Amino acid sequence: MTILPHPDPALAVFVRSLPKAELHLHIEGTLEPELIFELARRNGIELPYPSVDALRAAYQFDSLQSFLDLYYAGAGVLIQESDFYDMTMAYLRRARHDGVVHAEIMFDPQTHTARGVSMETVFAGIARALREARAELGISGYLLLSFLRHLSEADAFSTLEQALPLREQYADLWIGIGLDSSEKGNPPEKFTRVFAHCRGLGFRLVAHAGEEGPAAYVRDALDLLQVERIDHGVRSEEDPELMRRLATDQIPLTVCPLSNLKLCVFPTMQAHNLVRLLRQGLLVTINSDDPAYFGGYVADNYLACASALGLSTADLITLAGNSIRASFLPPDQKAHWLARLPM
Ligand code: HPA
Numbered sequence: 001m002t003i004l005p006h007p008d009p010a011l012a013v014f015v016r017s018l019p020k021a022e023l024h025l026h027i028e029g030t031l032e033p034e035l036i037f038e039l040a041r042r043n044g045i046e047l048p049y050p051s052v053d054a055l056r057a058a059y060q061f062d063s064l065q066s067f068l069d070l071y072y073a074g075a076g077v078l079i080q081e082s083d084f085y086d087m088t089m090a091y092l093r094r095a096r097h098d099g100v101v102h103a104e105i106m107f108d109p110q111t112h113t114a115r116g117v118s119m120e121t122v123f124a125g126i127a128r129a130l131r132e133a134r135a136e137l138g139i140s141g142y143l144l145l146s147f148l149r150h151l152s153e154a155d156a157f158s159t160l161e162q163a164l165p166l167r168e169q170y171a172d173l174w175i176g177i178g179l180d181s182s183e184k185g186n187p188p189e190k191f192t193r194v195f196a197h198c199r200g201l202g203f204r205l206v207a208h209a210g211e212e213g214p215a216a217y218v219r220d221a222l223d224l225l226q227v228e229r230i231d232h233g234v235r236s237e238e239d240p241e242l243m244r245r246l247a248t249d250q251i252p253l254t255v256c257p258l259s260n261l262k263l264c265v266f267p268t269m270q271a272h273n274l275v276r277l278l279r280q281g282l283l284v285t286i287n288s289d290d291p292a293y294f295g296g297y298v299a300d301n302y303l304a305c306a307s308a309l310g311l312s313t314a315d316l317i318t319l320a321g322n323s324i325r326a327s328f329l330p331p332d333q334k335a336h337w338l339a340r341l342p343m
């Protein structure tokens with residue numbers, strides 16, 4: 001595990017010491033180039049890059065889609081249960097180093113089942129790592145099965161159908177449903193029926209909205225999909241009425257600053273609107289999204305915001321507290337972690 005030194009080591013130690021939840025994390029986005037190469041070798045897969053460095057050098061994106069193309073290709077090395085286990089365990093070890101005490105992890109089963117990997121294999125590998133990490137690292141985790149929005153609602157329904165027989169076996173982990181992939185042209189309304197069905201089954205609901213798509217997608221994710229939390233949501237700022245609603249109802253936004261920078265949602269970190277959202281009373285959290293692709297894990301995201309946006313120590317504590325408050329942990333566990341934050 002290589003961890004780059006931060007220019008302010010004392011601040012880095014402080015940020016890592018804060019108990020925090022990571023709420024916006026795609027497990028396939030934690031596949032580091034080294035592990036992609038190792039799994040490709042293990043599974044006899046030829047990669048179109050001559051080396052780890054060449055693959056990492058290809059991580060230059062100008063849009064969400066330019067990233068997704070590489071992200072889905074990278075996930076193609078995941079074949080066996082142990083591949084999913086190794087990927088998840090590597091993330092959990094790294095997250096613990098950053099002070100993550102609880103992770104709500106998204107996974108994209110359609111990316112795997114479309115290649116002939118079974119739903120059972122995907123669940124089994126990820127869940128084994130999460131259960132081991134709970135016992136050995138003291139980090140808890142939940143799973144959010146995410147539908148790919150560039151595919152049809154019928155495909156989402158059939159994915160749900162394949163996963164539901166596993167629900168009882170993974171009841172300690174699989175608590176919710178998410179929506180990710182290409183946002184533009186794939187509005188929330190496309191998934192109204194499947195989200196209503198999932199809500200009826202008692203799942204917690206989240207959706208990506210307002211990353212590249214307009215503020216109207218955030219509103220529709222709330223009204224049509226009835227999600228409890230918005231992934232990204234930074235473009236909500238374009239609609240003052242929506243901003244008031246997000247503040248009044250304390251609907252959490254899982255903001256991913258380094259992701260937004262890498263995917264050109266903002267031109268520079270100094271231009272990021274995280275502080276403006278925070279100052280308007282929104283329940284903002286900081287997360288890493290796809291840390292292997294975007295140049296940093298969760299503490300790196302806190303530190304990048306601290307440097308570029310002038311976050312105070314009190315702001316950093318608020319943000320860590322928000323991550324616990326916005327999680328799906330039961331109230332007693334939220335209270336346990338909130339009591340461990342500095343005053
Ligand atoms: N946005 C949409 N889909 C995704 C992302 C993201 O940031 N990461 C992985 N899938």
Ligand code: ZN
Pocket residue numbers: 024025026180208231289
């Ligand atoms: Zn995301």
